[in-house]
Amino acid sequence: MQKPSIPKGTRDFGPAQVARRRFILDTIRRTFERFGYAPLETPTLENLSVLTGKYGDEGDQLLFKVLNSGDFAKDVTSEDLSEGSRRILPKIAEKGLRYDLTVPFARYVAMNRGTLTFPFRRYQMQPVWRADRPQRGRYREFMQCDADVVGTSSLLCETEIVLMISEVLPALGLDDFTIKINHRGVLSGLFQALGEGRETDLFVALDKLDKIGPDGVSKELGERGFSEASIAKVFELLAVSGSFEEKLTQLQAGLSASVAVLASADGPADEAAPSDGARGLAQLAEVLDLLRASGFKQESRLELDPTLARGLSYYTGCIFEVKINNVQMGSVSGGGRYDNLTGAFGLPNVSGVGFSFGVDRLYDCLEALDLFRQPAETPTRCLLTHFDAASGRAALPVLARLRAAGIPSELYPDPVKLGRQLQYANAKGIPLVLLLGPEELAAGVVKVKIMASGEEKTLPLAGIEQALSAE
Known part of the structure; x- marks a missing residue:
């Protein structure tokens, strides 16, 4: 290979x-x-x-010269070859990169x-x-x-x-x-x-x-x-x-x-x-x-x-x-x-x-000069967690509301352990993780984990997009 x-x-x-x-x-x-x-x-x-x-x-x-398409050398003669590249070039390349x-x-x-x-x-x-x-x-x-x-x-x-x-x-x-x-x-x-x-x-x-x-x-x-x-x-x-x-x-x-x-x-x-x-x-x-x-x-x-x-x-x-x-x-x-x-x-x-x-x-x-601020690997601001099939489906309308409010967001695609999802958010520099499991859904709330400090806030699920937009 x-x-x-x-x-x-x-x-x-x-x-x-x-x-x-x-x-x-x-x-x-x-x-x-x-x-x-x-x-x-x-x-x-x-x-x-x-x-x-x-x-x-x-x-x-x-x-940088770009060869003509197709049989680019079809018009080149043996006489051209004997004269060298200056004679050949106009016949094989009409264009170049700027x-x-x-x-x-x-x-x-x-x-x-x-x-x-x-x-x-x-x-x-x-x-x-x-x-x-x-x-x-x-x-x-x-x-x-x-x-x-x-x-x-x-x-x-x-x-x-x-x-x-x-x-x-x-x-x-x-x-x-x-x-x-x-x-x-x-x-x-x-x-x-x-x-x-x-x-x-x-x-x-x-x-x-x-x-x-x-x-x-x-x-x-x-x-x-x-x-x-x-x-x-x-x-x-x-x-x-x-x-x-x-x-x-x-x-x-x-x-x-x-x-x-x-x-x-x-x-x-x-x-x-x-x-x-x-x-x-x-x-x-x-x-x-x-x-x-x-x-x-x-x-x-x-x-x-x-x-x-x-x-x-x-x-x-x-x-x-x-x-x-x-x-x-x-x-x-x-x-x-x-x-x-x-x-x-x-x-x-x-x-x-x-x-x-x-x-x-x-x-x-x-x-x-080390003048760059450490950039995130992604523009995503919020990661919604995925605990099981039901919570993943319930998170979809929340995801749509966040995006409609102009908050770059994504839902972790697979129902895996929370530690793995948090590791994903940390590696990509996603600042907020929204914990939306069965308990949170039942209570009508969402836990917002601030990755930089580890702090967690519990906020009402209704209007979560307005609350995050205000921060």
Whole structure:
């Protein structure tokens, strides 16, 4: 007999785990709706033409492709086989599992542009899939909770992202966290100050700084064609410290000086060169100003991190990432501004911004910090005992009344010893056991046993649902 198993990077969730995950999801959902976001869902499967080319080369490699139904290889020729996977793939797989929720959302907006009211706010809470190497905090199937706005370039949206993050995490019991923020324009200004290499190569390498450290990033930049002088300049420009405002000032001075040096060495600088960095720094300053105007009291948790790159290639403006400081875990939230993602689907020049909570990483952080209340194995609040056939039948109308009153209840299915029934209730975390035996039925009463304390109360059977609802 084959031993049952599940694919690596996926997990089963038992009742207690589902209850804990529901607590996280409900907390996030309440915040999203309080900020005016409406729910949306998109299919698990998307056409590969929708997904590919949106996440960069590394992202495309992590897409799960779904084989066509039937004889999926019927159109593959020997010539295709000799050419390799790139030639074969379009003939055997037309669909894939969604990699994130943002690209499907952009596809949805483009397809439904005539029915939407812009700016359009939506939140989405669904699983996504990535063919990543499984490890703690990184899974191949995981839940994301996204909130996005499209149809406006207002930085008020970025401001509200910070406000929502700052509301959700404390509500979950997570008080020690940092919201890192940067701007793709700052990174573009950094690249323009170097005057060599490819911009995407710089972004991809910097995005790995937390994982591989400065030496690893230096090595990767060297392998991607950057000179030792440029690599040294990168780290010199990134070496800023102090408050959010102090870092803004230092970055402005560093980028301006580098552009001036580049212009004097190579002739007149491209007019766009200084503007990208300056625009990014100005927008970051405006976000800080809007936060203060909103009464934001957690400025110490907001960090300007010029090394933050976010690997997804569609970001164009402010970018965010959130780290829980007292847990060894990757980011639990991230996002940013994208100015033309819908353009890939025939709806150009529609700016959007959004972010996502990673439910699975939040769960792991809460578990590591022992912040979960011990959940019951079941939502059942009352267990009715079953002594014999007569008492079991007599309990049925009582069970119906309890359920009609909104009290989750169940009747133990078999007439077994009371100890076994109490053991069942205790194991599942059912707080109340209703003892309804022949004596209680004859007297028109019910004994209510409170499992946590062992206390028993005798209450009239008539109106028992009202009595329990009042507690």
